[in-house]
Amino acid sequence: MLHRRHRWRGFTLVELLVVISIIGVLVGLLLPAVQTAREAARRNSCANNLRQLTLAVLGFEGAQQVLPAGYLSDSQVPAIRDPETWDAPPGWGWGAAVLPYLEETVLAGQLDLRQPLWAEPYRALIRESISTFQCPSVSGDREPFVVLDVSGAPRLQQGRTIEVGRSHYVASHGQESCWGKCGASDSALVFTDIVTSTTDVIEVRGDISKIADGPFYRNSRTKWGDITDGTSKTIFLGEHSSQLSDKTWVGAVPGGGTHPRINTPENGPEAAATLVLVHGGPAGGELDITGFPIIHPVNFPTLHVGQMFAEHQQGGNISLGDGAVRFVSENINLLVWAALSSMNEGEPTGEY
Numbered sequence: 001m002l003h004r005r006h007r008w009r010g011f012t013l014v015e016l017l018v019v020i021s022i023i024g025v026l027v028g029l030l031l032p033a034v035q036t037a038r039e040a041a042r043r044n045s046c047a048n049n050l051r052q053l054t055l056a057v058l059g060f061e062g063a064q065q066v067l068p069a070g071y072l073s074d075s076q077v078p079a080i081r082d083p084e085t086w087d088a089p090p091g092w093g094w095g096a097a098v099l100p101y102l103e104e105t106v107l108a109g110q111l112d113l114r115q116p117l118w119a120e121p122y123r124a125l126i127r128e129s130i131s132t133f134q135c136p137s138v139s140g141d142r143e144p145f146v147v148l149d150v151s152g153a154p155r156l157q158q159g160r161t162i163e164v165g166r167s168h169y170v171a172s173h174g175q176e177s178c179w180g181k182c183g184a185s186d187s188a189l190v191f192t193d194i195v196t197s198t199t200d201v202i203e204v205r206g207d208i209s210k211i212a213d214g215p216f217y218r219n220s221r222t223k224w225g226d227i228t229d230g231t232s233k234t235i236f237l238g239e240h241s242s243q244l245s246d247k248t249w250v251g252a253v254p255g256g257g258t259h260p261r262i263n264t265p266e267n268g269p270e271a272a273a274t275l276v277l278v279h280g281g282p283a284g285g286e287l288d289i290t291g292f293p294i295i296h297p298v299n300f301p302t303l304h305v306g307q308m309f310a311e312h313q314q315g316g317n318i319s320l321g322d323g324a325v326r327f328v329s330e331n332i333n334l335l336v337w338a339a340l341s342s343m344n345e346g347e348p349t350g351e352y
Helices: 013-064 105-109 334-341
Strands: 071-073 090-093 169-172 187-193 198-203 235-239 315-320 325-329
Touching: 013 169, 013 235, 013 315, 013 325
Parallel strands: none
Antiparallel strands: 071 090, 169 235, 187 198, 235 315, 315 325
16 A cells, blocks of 8 residues: 655744734734723722722712811921921821721721821831722832921921831812911911902911812811712712822821922922822912913923822722712813812802
């Protein structure tokens, strides 16, 4: 019987190059889809963290009948307060206050919010990294950081640096802000009408409630009745990536500050309140390089350390007072954003 011999011919170089090219095209088409799917999952996880934090805030209100303070400050004791900002111990912020409602009862049980947050028993505890406070989409830092003053030097308390756990979420101070000069002798320019840019001068006398028009500020005790614009039309919490500046769940250290990692003509360091709080604008005296009041929604190019900033495509997550979490476009109408930022100014929000 005759056996035929079969000679198997391999790929030619041209054929091999064609196959490699086809594979390359397929990978090029598939990779963006994979990356998009991964970012969608990260964004959903980020929104879920924000939802958990908002429910914790609402849980605090259910137990205490007031929302947690933006941060705590015993400003009535002259010997221990910062002479410029009037910030003082204990400094604990809204994030520390809601720990019991985040299933962080063990950590919460070891903290005494009546004592300074930098006291010796808490130095290791305040460095804790809590997953609920960290957004998976953030490319910036996640580890604890040393609190700096506005000059960029480490802020010392009792002769030692203070290292705190990081947060990628912040609470809303409203349209207005009072970060720096907020003492008894200070006055502030406050917008009374954001459409006509009408302003008024308010004497602070250490009481930031005269300026803040959002739910969270120094020593705030906001009740539902204070939110006359409606909880479904008032921003409570939102994102702030560490790609722009450092934020913490712990609180505000008197004399501390935050510094932008991305520089623009309109940003710079701010006082300690911006470790836990942001505002939406406009704030009295806050003008852009053309002289107009600044309203800064998520990712607005001013890139203030006191604004919301997310690394999702075209916007970021916010939560409202009714517990809803919304993804807001960075191109949202500015007046709508300002209306959402305040809790009692009476402006119509419209669709967004």
